[in-house]
Amino acid sequence: MALSFFLAGWMGAEETAEQLFCRYQDSSNVTYLQKLFAMHGSDLYHFLLQQSDRTLAEDISQQVWLTLLEQPSSFRGASSFKTWLFSIGRNGLIDELRRLKRWQPEALLDDMYTDGHCPEQQLSRAKQQLQLGKQLQLLPFFQREALMLQLEGFSIAQISDITQQPDETIKSRLRYARQFLQQLAGVSDDNA
Amino acid sequence: MTTPEQFERDLQQQYQHEKARHAAPPQLSERIMQRAKPPVSQRWWPAWRNMQLALSSAFVLVLGYLLLLQQPSSPLYYQIVVTSDSQYREVQQHRITVQKEQALAMLPGDASNAYQQYVETAQRNDAFHTQTGLLRQNAEQWQISVCNDLLLKVDRQLLAQLNVVPTPDDFQLKQWVEFVSNDAGQLVAIRPTSTVLQCPQA
Numbered sequence: 447m448a449l450s451f452f453l454a455g456w457m458g459a460e461e462t463a464e465q466l467f468c469r470y471q472d473s474s475n476v477t478y479l480q481k482l483f484a485m486h487g488s489d490l491y492h493f494l495l496q497q498s499d500r501t502l503a504e505d506i507s508q509q510v511w512l513t514l515l516e517q518p519s520s521f522r523g524a525s526s527f528k529t530w531l532f533s534i535g536r537n538g539l540i541d542e543l544r545r546l547k548r549w550q551p552e553a554l555l556d557d558m559y560t561d562g563h564c565p566e567q568q569l570s571r572a573k574q575q576l577q578l579g580k581q582l583q584l585l586p587f588f589q590r591e592a593l594m595l596q597l598e599g600f601s602i603a604q605i606s607d608i609t610q611q612p613d614e615t616i617k618s619r620l621r622y623a624r625q626f627l628q629q630l631a632g633v634s635d636d637n638a
Numbered sequence: 639m640t641t642p643e644q645f646e647r648d649l650q651q652q653y654q655h656e657k658a659r660h661a662a663p664p665q666l667s668e669r670i671m672q673r674a675k676p677p678v679s680q681r682w683w684p685a686w687r688n689m690q691l692a693l694s695s696a697f698v699l700v701l702g703y704l705l706l707l708q709q710p711s712s713p714l715y716y717q718i719v720v721t722s723d724s725q726y727r728e729v730q731q732h733r734i735t736v737q738k739e740q741a742l743a744m745l746p747g748d749a750s751n752a753y754q755q756y757v758e759t760a761q762r763n764d765a766f767h768t769q770t771g772l773l774r775q776n777a778e779q780w781q782i783s784v785c786n787d788l789l790l791k792v793d794r795q796l797l798a799q800l801n802v803v804p805t806p807d808d809f810q811l812k813q814w815v816e817f818v819s820n821d822a823g824q825l826v827a828i829r830p831t832s833t834v835l836q837c838p839q840a
Contacts, residue, residue, distance in 0.1 A: 476671055492656070496656075515673060597650060
């Protein structure tokens, strides 16, 4: 493993986030931090943005990266760097939403089904009016979270790690999220 | 109708498209990098600390060297030990010693000063005594005998301190010399002479 690490460096192969973090930790060279941010900064920001708004996404992103600067030992390497980053970001976001009394993870789903129209009508309207990206916003917080993390490339186990939920819960959330979006997209039931 | 496979592809494409549209704002990165950079004073601190360490070390070394130079070496004393034996009425051992007892301090340049004083005042000062004797050299010392009255034994270390003209190496192993003493009995100068001392027959 050490040999592959040195060979990777010698061959000029792209450094992993974990390698960059170690180098930053050892040298405090901001260049490594810049590379880390270029690698995952926008991923995290986008995830937080989809779950909140621009201001909150910026604030939480900044908090997460400052946590990295001020408490570098908080990343112990138990998970991948990206998993750790999203985990800290996700917890920070929920804490902040609670503090702002905006923590209503099921609100969107409830509203969607209780505004006086039947779900079919709602779906039909959404299908007509919204693009796929916007449709994500119609999902409940946790379903959207699970789906976005999966689209971000995390495995079920990693999503479970980030959200501190059992695998089965994650799988259920993903299933429900997909069913909803498939209905909006008009996916054939025969093929589903 | 859209197939599930097509749906997944669309979903992934849409997600990547959305992410590209909503990249992290540049000012966010700038703020974080700004916080990551240590303050200017802090950045200079390691260099300043190293410089202080280097200067302190250099100072200690120089101080130690100066103290070593300043450390007084053991003072030397001109010692004359007077004895007698069956052949000579008086035998004087002239040497340099570090023992203070029964010796006079011999500061650097003392011998030169005394010689200069002798040269300048020899004609009118009774403080200097000139005698003639026969010099014999051996490895450790010179011996100058004045008939049977006096034998001077002068060690080589003392000779190095005296004004011996010409240099001790130019003296023959046995020759007549004139030697000058001050009123304390210390040798001030030794020089060759053509005068031969006529000793009374014992």
